Amino acid sequence: MVTSLLVPQRADSYFPKTFTPRERLMTKKKKNPVWAFFASVKLALFLLFILAGTSIIGTIVPQNNPARSYVEQYGQNMADLMHTLGIQDMYNSWWFLSLLGIFSLNLIVCSLERIPNVIRMVRKDNLTTNQDRLHKMGLHKTVPLSGSPAAAKQQVADYLGGKGWKTDSRDKENGTMFFSQKGGWTRFGVYIVHTSILVILLGAVIGSSTVAKKILHKPDFAFKGSVMVPESKETDSIYAFQTGNKIDLGFTVRCNYFTIEYYSNGMPRTYLSKITILEDGKPVPLKDGKTVHFLEVNTPLTYKGITFYQSSYQPYSDFLVTLTDKNTGAEQTSIISAGKQIAANDGKVSFGIINKESRGEAVQRIKIWFADKEAEPSTFWLNNDQEAVIKRPSGNYSLHAKQLYATGLQVTKDPGVWWVYTGCGLMLFGLFVAFFTSHRKIWAHVYEEDNQPTVIFAGSANKNKVGFEKVFATLVDGFKGTEQQK
Amino acid sequence: MNSSQLFGITTLAYLLSSAFYIGLLVFKNKKIGLIGLILAIFGVTVQTAALALRWNESYQIGIGHAPLTNMYESLVFFAWCTTLFYIFMEFKFKARVIGAFVMPFAFTAMAYASFAKGINQQISPLIPALQSNWLIAHVMTCFIGYGAFAVAGGLGMMYLLKKSAVKRGLTDNTLTGGLPELKVIDDLTHKTIVFGFMWLSAGIITGAVWANEAWGTYWSWDPKETWSIITWFVYASTLHARFTRGWSGSRIAWLAIIGFVSVFFTYFGVNFLLSGLHSYGSS
Numbered sequence: 072m073v074t075s076l077l078v079p080q081r082a083d084s085y086f087p088k089t090f091t092p093r094e095r096l097m098t099k100k101k102k103n104p105v106w107a108f109f110a111s112v113k114l115a116l117f118l119l120f121i122l123a124g125t126s127i128i129g130t131i132v133p134q135n136n137p138a139r140s141y142v143e144q145y146g147q148n149m150a151d152l153m154h155t156l157g158i159q160d161m162y163n164s165w166w167f168l169s170l171l172g173i174f175s176l177n178l179i180v181c182s183l184e185r186i187p188n189v190i191r192m193v194r195k196d197n198l199t200t201n202q203d204r205l206h207k208m209g210l211h212k213t214v215p216l217s218g219s220p221a222a223a224k225q226q227v228a229d230y231l232g233g234k235g236w237k238t239d240s241r242d243k244e245n246g247t248m249f250f251s252q253k254g255g256w257t258r259f260g261v262y263i264v265h266t267s268i269l270v271i272l273l274g275a276v277i278g279s280s281t282v283a284k285k286i287l288h289k290p291d292f293a294f295k296g297s298v299m300v301p302e303s304k305e306t307d308s309i310y311a312f313q314t315g316n317k318i319d320l321g322f323t324v325r326c327n328y329f330t331i332e333y334y335s336n337g338m339p340r341t342y343l344s345k346i347t348i349l350e351d352g353k354p355v356p357l358k359d360g361k362t363v364h365f366l367e368v369n370t371p372l373t374y375k376g377i378t379f380y381q382s383s384y385q386p387y388s389d390f391l392v393t394l395t396d397k398n399t400g401a402e403q404t405s406i407i408s409a410g411k412q413i414a415a416n417d418g419k420v421s422f423g424i425i426n427k428e429s430r431g432e433a434v435q436r437i438k439i440w441f442a443d444k445e446a447e448p449s450t451f452w453l454n455n456d457q458e459a460v461i462k463r464p465s466g467n468y469s470l471h472a473k474q475l476y477a478t479g480l481q482v483t484k485d486p487g488v489w490w491v492y493t494g495c496g497l498m499l500f501g502l503f504v505a506f507f508t509s510h511r512k513i514w515a516h517v518y519e520e521d522n523q524p525t526v527i528f529a530g531s532a533n534k535n536k537v538g539f540e541k542v543f544a545t546l547v548d549g550f551k552g553t554e555q556q557k
Numbered sequence: 558m559n560s561s562q563l564f565g566i567t568t569l570a571y572l573l574s575s576a577f578y579i580g581l582l583v584f585k586n587k588k589i590g591l592i593g594l595i596l597a598i599f600g601v602t603v604q605t606a607a608l609a610l611r612w613n614e615s616y617q618i619g620i621g622h623a624p625l626t627n628m629y630e631s632l633v634f635f636a637w638c639t640t641l642f643y644i645f646m647e648f649k650f651k652a653r654v655i656g657a658f659v660m661p662f663a664f665t666a667m668a669y670a671s672f673a674k675g676i677n678q679q680i681s682p683l684i685p686a687l688q689s690n691w692l693i694a695h696v697m698t699c700f701i702g703y704g705a706f707a708v709a710g711g712l713g714m715m716y717l718l719k720k721s722a723v724k725r726g727l728t729d730n731t732l733t734g735g736l737p738e739l740k741v742i743d744d745l746t747h748k749t750i751v752f753g754f755m756w757l758s759a760g761i762i763t764g765a766v767w768a769n770e771a772w773g774t775y776w777s778w779d780p781k782e783t784w785s786i787i788t789w790f791v792y793a794s795t796l797h798a799r800f801t802r803g804w805s806g807s808r809i810a811w812l813a814i815i816g817f818v819s820v821f822f823t824y825f826g827v828n829f830l831l832s833g834l835h836s837y838g839s840s
Contacts, residue, residue, distance in 0.1 A: 112801040116794055123790035130780040130831055162778045261800075275776070295774065334620065334682040342685050368685035369771050380773040381685075483773040491775060495762040502758055506751045 109173075109180035118174045125170070129161040135313075163281070175272055182265045189262070193255040193510070198241040198248050202516050205529035210540060212547045216517070216524040223524035224517050230550050236513050246518030257508040258533065263501030270494030278487025280311065294318050294484050297382065300326040301477040302391050303404055305349065309482040320377060320482075323349040327363060329384060329476040330456060331433075342381050343367050344478040348374050366478075376484055383479030386432045390424050391475045397460075397467035406475055412440065419443055419465050424472070425450065434474035441470070509534035513546070526550075560614055561678065563607030564633060568671055570600030571636065571664035578656035585735040590653045594644070597660060601640045608637065611680065620682040625696040628828065629678050632670035634696065635824075636663040638704030646708065650745060652737045658711035691767035699760030699785075703820055705753030706792075710817030712746040716810035743805050746813050754792045761785050780831040784823040791816045 108114065132153070133140070141150040141159060157164030205211055216223040224240070224247050231238050236251035276282055283292040290311070296318060298309040305325035308317050328345040344366040348355045354362035357374070364372045372379045393404045394415050403415050412423030426438035434455050442448035445464040453459050456473040511532045518525055528547045532539035577593030580586075611624040624630045643659045646652075670676060715736055722733035736742070764782070769775040776782060795812040798804040804812075 112797060116797055116802070119790045119794040119797070123787045123794075126783050126787050126790075129778060130783045130827070134778065162783075336682065338682055339685060340682065369689040371770065371773065378773060380771070382772070481773045485774075488769060488775065492766065495765065499755075499759060499762065502755050506755060 106180060106184075109177050110184040112181065114173075114177050115181060118170065118177060122170055122174065125161075125167065128158060132158055132161070134162070135160055171272065175269060178265045178269060182262050186259075186262060189258045193258055197250045197252065197512060197514065198239060200248065200250070200514060202243070202245060202248070202518065202527070205514055205516055205527050208514075208529040208531055209536075210531065210543045211527060211529040213525060213527045214547070214550060215520075216526055218524065220517065220519060220524045223526065227515050227517055227526050227550075231513065231515060231546075234546055234549070236546070238515070246516055249515040249517070250512070252510065252512045254508055254510045257504050258510050260501055260503075260505030260508065264498055264505055265501075267494045267496075267498035267501050270497060271491050272494075274487035274490025274492075274494055276487065277490055278485035284314075290316065291318055291321075291484070293486055295481070296483075297479060297481050298324075299383075299385055299477040299479050300324065301385075301387070301406075302326050302329055302475055303406065304477075309480075322355075322375065323352070324379065324480070325349060326478045329478040330473075331384070341367060342384060344381055344480070346372060346379065346478075346480075366480075376486065378483045378485075380481040380483070381478065382481040385477040385479065386434075387475040387477070389475040390434075390437065391473050392422070392424075393471040394420070394422070395469045395471075397469060420463070420468065422470065427474075437472050437474075439470065439472060441468075507535070509539065511539055511542070513543075558610075560607045560611035563603050563610060564667070564671065567600045567604040567607060567636075568664065568667040570596050570603065571640065571660060571667055574600060574656070575660040575664050578654065578660050582654050582657040582735055583732060587653075590656070593656050593660070594647060594653065597640055597644055597656065597663075600663075601637065601644060604633070604637050604640070608633070615680045618680065620680070622683050622687075623693050623696075624680075625692060626683060626687055627677060627681065629670050629676050631696065631700070631824075632666045632676075634700050635703055635707075636666040636670075638700045639663045639666070639707050642701070642704045642708055646745070646749070650741075652741065652745065654735050654737070655708075655712065655715065655745070658715045659708050662707045662711065686771055689767060689771060691763060691770065695760060695763040695767050698756050698763050702753045702756035702760050703824060705749050705756060706813075706817050706820045709746050709749040709753060709813045710820075712742055712749060713810040713813030713817070716742045716746065717807060717814075720807055720810075739806065743809060746809060747799060747805075750792055750795060750813060750816070754789075754796065757785070757789055757792065761789060781823065781827045784819070784827050788816065788819040788823050791819050 136159065138150075138154070138159070141153055144150075145153065153159060156166065161167055216226065218226075227249055228238050228240065231249065231251055236253070238249040238251045240247055240249045278293050280290070280294045283294065284290045294311050296309040296311040298306055300306050303326070305323050306320075307323045308319045310316065311318055325347045326344055327347055328343075330341075330343050331339055332341040332343070334340045346364045346366045347362050348357065348364075355374075356362050357364055357372070366372050366379060366381045368381050371381075389406050389408050391404065391406055393402060395402045405413055405415070407413055407424060409424050409427060412421050414421045420441065420443045422439060422441045424437055425440045427434050428436040436452050436454055438450060438452050439459070440448055440450050441461055441463075443463050443465040449461070449463075451459065453470075453472055456471075458469055458471040461468045461470055509532045512530060514527075514529045516527050516529075518527075528543075528550070530539065530543040530546075574593050574596035577589050577596060581590035581593060608624055611630075612621075615621050615624065625634055639659065640663045643656060643663075647656065671678070716739065719733045719736045719739055719742065723739065727733065737745075761782075764785070765775040768777070768782075791812070795804075795809065795816060798812070799809060
């Protein structure tokens with residue numbers, strides 16, 4: 072029913088406000104003004120608001136454009152002001168990073184300030200609860216019992232235990248108090264979320280190329296960069312973004328092949344590079360045991376903590392031609408320009424490219440000129456990236472020709488990414504705990520009223536009170552007092 | 558029968574459902590509200606079939622992918638999430654008249670998807686960047702969140718409307734008399750925001766993981782990413798204001814509306830006004 076929703080959300084169920092005098096003293100002792108400033112929720116709200124507000128700037132003002140373009144767009148004075156505030160790269164500016172730093176400090180201090188109270192709440196000795204308080208709780212029910220008081224106590228303890236509420240008990244002057252609780256730890260849910268944000272930010276710091284370069288002085292600890300590798304060529308270094316600094320990989324990457332596949336409507340379907348990793352000039356087998364890796368968008372390749380992404384490409388006007396002597400199996404790959412001829416197979420044959428048909432930058436067909444010393448040269452058209460078998464008096468050859476491309480690889484080393492992922496997982500778990508689980512408590516007090524043993528059940532939960540109401544009702548309605556004995 | 562015909566039926570069902578829910582608000586006749594609910598359920602059922610059919614159609618033309626890849630498909634999915642979330646809420650909380658504030662969102666999304674200029678309804682092939690299993694996880698989590706926030710925004714408006722009526726001393730016989738109690742609306746707004754926040758967080762996280770797979774960086778302050786974190790900040794503030802400062806009522810209602818404006822800008826504004834990595838979502 073709608074009315075059952077009217078349970079007020081009480082702030083103090085999350086952040087206990089009632090302290091004993093001793094506790095109050097303890098909290099007071101800590102409170103120097105700086106601590107109090109960082110411990111305040113007001114600061115947290117203010118920071119969330121400021122972070123949200125200032126973040127908008129960078130979505131309106133283009134980021135990381137050349138300095139000139141800001142002058143053209145906003146005028147000299149405005150551009151100077153923007154430069155001073157680092158607006159052209161605002162998410163890395165001193166003031167935005169400072170905001171994030173203060174935000175982290177706020178999170179830490181806020182949590183440290185409150186966690187001791189939560190621990191106290193979780194560890195609280197609930198058996199000291201006064202019997203009269205049970206009658207005042209929102210959820211309570213009194214059931215008369217039969218038999219001796221000792222039997223009644225046993226019955227209550229057995230019943231609650233049998234329903235999964237294992238009880239502690241304590242004898243008091245006017246009866247025996249039983250108590251059981253579940254999910255006390257869920258009171259930490261919100262602090263799990265706070266911790267997760269710190270873990271994510273820590274991961275971002277660990278993976279930051281700026282930190283690696285300027286603080287650790289180890290630019291190869293974490294970096295983001297790129298490199299263009301033409302087909303059949305290899306590289307053992309890449310170039311960092313923004314600075315353009317060269318970074319050694321510690322191994323070699325070769326691009327064997329690059330191609331673009333298209334849908335029938337002309338949209339690109341696949342960008343594919345065939346990549347080989349080499350150590351000391353020898354191909355290294357990867358996880359699947361193969362030395363050639365098919366690199367596509369969305370399927371990066373990681374080797375020794377460095378990840379390669381298919382990110383761009385560059386077509387050339389040169390050609391990559393592979394000639395295989397069918398008799399000997401000898402293979403020779405060459406890069407040749409249009410109009411040039413080269414000799415192959417120990418000078419027995421020579422070939423060249425004398426014409427091409429293109430659509431835009433992409434070559435569709437290639438005209439090959441092929442000769443040996445024993446007969447007239449032959450010329451023929453070959454589709455791009457296809458193979459032709461050539462029968463000549465000097466032997467049989469297969470010739471594969473394609474337009475030369477370079478593959479554009481983005482290369483990243485981010486040792487912080489697993490921290491970030493762990494933080495993300497922790498955040499989802501923490502949010503779930505904070506919002507959808509609760510600390511539930513059940514009390515039962517067995518006492519004698521008019522010489523008859525009686526039990527009062529009472530319960531409370533810090534969240535989802537509607538749900539707990541049903542659990543409580545089912546639990547106490549299932550308990551048969553005197554009726555069961557009849 | 559193809560998927561676009563079914564989507565047409567869905568749009569009509571949502572229009573009628575909106576009309577009946579508004580009728581419930583005006584005439585306070587429970588039968589009218591029941592028809593609104595039946596139409597919403599009918600619409601969402603047809604739409605589910607249409608989504609499945611469109612998915613299947615994409616395989617038949619050889620470019621199979623989930624129908625979650627452009628503005629048209631995302632609007633349709635947004636309408637689906639919003640309606641489904643609302644129906645669930647009506648069954649759970651029995652506050653029927655809220656439909657008058659929610660179903661128009663679902664109808665508007667469907668109508669805009671079908672009739673607005675520049676929205677391409679064709680099933681188009683996926684560019685390489687979108688060819689990933691993360692696509693479904695990312696879009697679904699985000700849009701379940703968006704759907705919940707749309708409902709929360711509607712609840713916020715409802716709260717303010719009712720509140721102003723109460724202030725002017727208007728009685729139960731007026732238009733707002735049929736609305737739930739202020740405390741009930743307030744509580745539902747809060748619960749809906751909590752639910753949406755959970756899914757928005759999951760949406761941002763799945764997006765980050767995907768971005769790292771596709772582009773080698775989990776966070777690049779692209780306008781879409783930035784606006785999603787702005788939205789996250791807005792709702793995080795709302796939750797903290799409520800839990801720690803005891804905010805409720807009008808202030809939370811306003812925050813629910815501001816939050817939805819931020820969601821709306823994250824979803825639409827970024828695509829149409831700003832440029833960035835998510836630009837393929839704009840047509």
